[in-house]
Each structure stands twice: as structure tokens, then as C-alpha cells.
Amino acid sequence: MRGFDPKWQDVPHYIIGITKEIWEDRRIGSLRGLYSDGLIVRSPASVVVDNTNVIAATMATLAEFPDRELLGEDVIWCDDPDGATKTSDAYLSSHRLICTATHDRAGMYGAPTGKQVKYRILADCAIRDGAVYDEWLVRDQSAIVSQMGFDVVDWTRDLIAREGGPDTCVRPMTSANDVAGPYDRQGNDNPIGARYADTLRAIMGADMDVIPRHYDRAVNLHYPCAQDGLGWADADNFWMGLRSAFPDAAFTIDHVIGRDDPMMPPRAAVRWSLHGKHAGWGRFGTPTGAEVYIMGISHAEFGPFAGKGTWGDPTIRREYTLIDETAIWKQILLQTGAHA
Known part of the structure; x- marks a missing residue:
């Protein structure tokens, strides 16, 4: 790794290592x-520019959750020769973490609850x-x-108030307030990444029958x-619930990484x-007509089990997808006047 401290053996070691240094050490x-x-x-909650603001946000989080730990589950990565x-x-x-913490002090999430979160x-x-x-x-x-x-909608409504109301609260990320950065490429051309991206395109194109064709019958799901969740029905329920709430919204694949490693299943990361x-x-209840921007990241692991695939035609055995539902509700509440 030219240009990096030699203590880092590879990209996963670097990502997981600096995460521990910053947050736990x-x-x-x-x-x-x-x-x-x-x-x-x-x-999805905001766009933060400049290192000083990142440092301030990091300190604020640790002040509210002083025992926060971040456990690295996976790092799906590739070279970027350009x-x-x-x-x-x-x-x-594209890395995936499990965070554990105790809400011990007041902060963005309100008065301390003493609750442990994961x-x-x-x-x-x-x-x-x-x-x-x-x-x-x-x-x-x-x-x-x-x-x-807390109820997610009620908490989001309270957050708007605690941030000063609809005119001064922190704006969720949208295509209008996004800031273009120096990285403008779209990942690599690994076939596993392309297969997963095509699967998500099919789902968002209302071809829900792709789920029993591309997902293992015993797929493990994390949403x-x-x-x-477990199995085809739970995958269908999540993706159907999301797409049906925004039936005419434009779906875009923004970034794709496919990865093969020894002793690991083929994996893909799609933003x-x-x-x-x-x-x-x-998934978001009564239609409001609010214009919403959603940034999602999905990871998938592939394999040939349950008689559905071969190594030339693998199926998804594990899927991890995240969206920030509070940022979506914040956009809906601000536009509908239901923030009060």
C-alpha cells in the first residue's frame, strides 16, 4: 500500500484499524x-464538509455514548487505479460495522435514557x-x-423542534444540497457486483420474481x-414496502464493488x-406527496446452495441493506407541515 503507514497490512486492516483508533482509543x-x-x-441526515466539522460531530457522539464500540463485520473493497x-x-x-453503545448523556437523541443500543x-x-x-x-x-x-416519527418531529424548528433545523441530504467531491467514479467491473446491481434494478423495476430466482430460499436478511428476516417472503416484504411507497421515484445505481477473497464468499456492495x-x-404509511431523496447502501454474500445456483450462477445467501428512516420522515414532516 504505497503512501500508507506500513503498519496497515491491507485495506480491511486499515479501515477497521482506524475506526478503532478514532472511536475506541x-x-x-x-x-x-x-x-x-x-x-x-x-x-442521509446531513452533508458535513471539512475535517473540523467531522471532528466536532465525532466528539459530540462520544460525549452522548461514551462506551461506543464499532465492530467491523466486513470490508468490500477494490483498487482505484484512476x-x-x-x-x-x-x-x-464499503465497510459494514455493528455498533454497540449506552445512551448515557444528553445530546442529539435527547435526554439520556440509559438504554443500550446495537x-x-x-x-x-x-x-x-x-x-x-x-x-x-x-x-x-x-x-x-x-x-x-421512542416512536420513530414522534422522535423525528421532536428532533425538528430541538434543532430550532422547520426554518433552522439540519436539512437531510438531498440531490439539491449534496456536494460534489473529488471521487466521481463508480467502482469496479467484477461480475458479482454487476449481478447484484442488476438484481436491485429488477426489484426496483417491479420484477419481484427476481427474488426467488436470485436469492437463496434460506437467505438471511438484515434491514x-x-x-x-429469513427467506424469499421477508425479502419481498422489505423491497415491496419500500418501492410501493415511492412507486414513480427514479432509482439509480451510484456505486458498485464486487469482491472475491480466499476463505470468503463472493460479495458485492452497491450504493x-x-x-x-x-x-x-x-413502508411510510399514508401517501403524502412529499418529495423524498433516499441514499441506500446494500451488501450481499453469494453462494451455490439449496439447488438454485452453481458457481457460475450464484444466489444471494445474506443481504444487508440500510436506509435512514428518520431522514425520510424528516423530509416528509417538513414538507407536509406535520412537524408541529
Whole structure:
């Protein structure tokens, strides 16, 4: 890894290692070197520009959840030869974390509840010169809120008020307020990544019959609000509920990585977006007509089991998808006037 501290053996070691250093070892100041100046971190809740703001947000989170741990589940990555320089290699990564924490102090989530929470985070990073220089992150906010004992819509309405009301509250990320960063490529051309991207396109194109054809019958599923599922029906329920709420929204594949590693199943990471009107019944209740932008990240693991596939035609055995449901509700509440 040219341009990186030699202590990092590879990209997964780097991603999981710096995550522990920053959050658990309290080396928050190391962000000045591990994150590039002018870094843009996009999450459904907001767009944060510049390292100083990232450091401030990190400290605020640790003040509210002082025992926070981030356990690295997987890093799906690839080389980025077009991003390399004369002195440094460049890489793309999509990593998946399980976060555990206790809500011990007041902060963004309100007065301390003392509740222990466990939730996933999915994040895409562009990396070179030993630092992350562009990032997209989705946190399972509805899992956090629900495990604290709050109704997701009520909590989001209260958040708007605590942030000063509809005129001054933090705006969720949309295509209008997104900030273009230095990384503008779309991943690699690994066939596993392409297969998963095509599967998601088919689902969003209302071809739900792709699920029994491309998913293992015993597929393990992990969806927003810490919702775990099993089998074709649960996959259909999640994707149908999301798509039916935004039936005419434009679906876009924004980034794809496919990966094969020894002792690991073939894996894929896809970042995608859904942009359009809340015009249908589904996961978000009564249609409101609000214009909503959704950034999602999905990971999948493939295999040949249950008689459905071969190594030339693998099926999805595990799927992890995150969207931030509080950011979606915030957009709906702000546009419909239901924030009061």
C-alpha cells in the first residue's frame, strides 16, 4: 500500500484499524491526518464538509455514548487505479460495522435514557495518501431510536423542534444540497457486483420474481430498524414496502464493488439512490406527496446452495441493506407541515 503507514497490512486492516483508533482509543485528533482536508461526509441526515466539522460531530457522539464500540463485520473493497498518484495507491471500500453503545448523556437523541443500543452502519470511502478523502455513510437511525423506546416519527418531529424548528433545523441530504467531491467514479467491473446491481434494478423495476430466482430460499436478511428476516417472503416484504411507497421515484445505481477473497464468499456492495414523490402506500404509511431523496447502501454474500445456483450462477445467501428512516420522515414532516 504505497503512501500508507506500513503498519496497515491491507485495506480491511486499515479501515477497521482506524475506526478503532478514532472511536475506541479516543485518538479523535488523528482525524486531521486520517481524513483529508476538505473531506465531505454525506449521510442521509446531513452533508458535513471539512475535517473540523467531522471532528466536532465525532466528539459530540462520544460525549452522548461514551462506551461506543464499532465492530467491523466486513470490508468490500477494490483498487482505484484512476485515483492513484505518483506516490500513493488509491482504493475504494464499503465497510459494514455493528455498533454497540449506552445512551448515557444528553445530546442529539435527547435526554439520556440509559438504554443500550446495537445497530449497523454501512459506509463507502475513497482512500489515498493514507487518508479517506470522500465518504458516504448510512446509519440505522431507526434502530437506535426504537431501542431507546421512542416512536420513530414522534422522535423525528421532536428532533425538528430541538434543532430550532422547520426554518433552522439540519436539512437531510438531498440531490439539491449534496456536494460534489473529488471521487466521481463508480467502482469496479467484477461480475458479482454487476449481478447484484442488476438484481436491485429488477426489484426496483417491479420484477419481484427476481427474488426467488436470485436469492437463496434460506437467505438471511438484515434491514433497517434492526429488522432481521429469513427467506424469499421477508425479502419481498422489505423491497415491496419500500418501492410501493415511492412507486414513480427514479432509482439509480451510484456505486458498485464486487469482491472475491480466499476463505470468503463472493460479495458485492452497491450504493444506490431513490428520488421522487411519496405517492404510494407502503413502508411510510399514508401517501403524502412529499418529495423524498433516499441514499441506500446494500451488501450481499453469494453462494451455490439449496439447488438454485452453481458457481457460475450464484444466489444471494445474506443481504444487508440500510436506509435512514428518520431522514425520510424528516423530509416528509417538513414538507407536509406535520412537524408541529
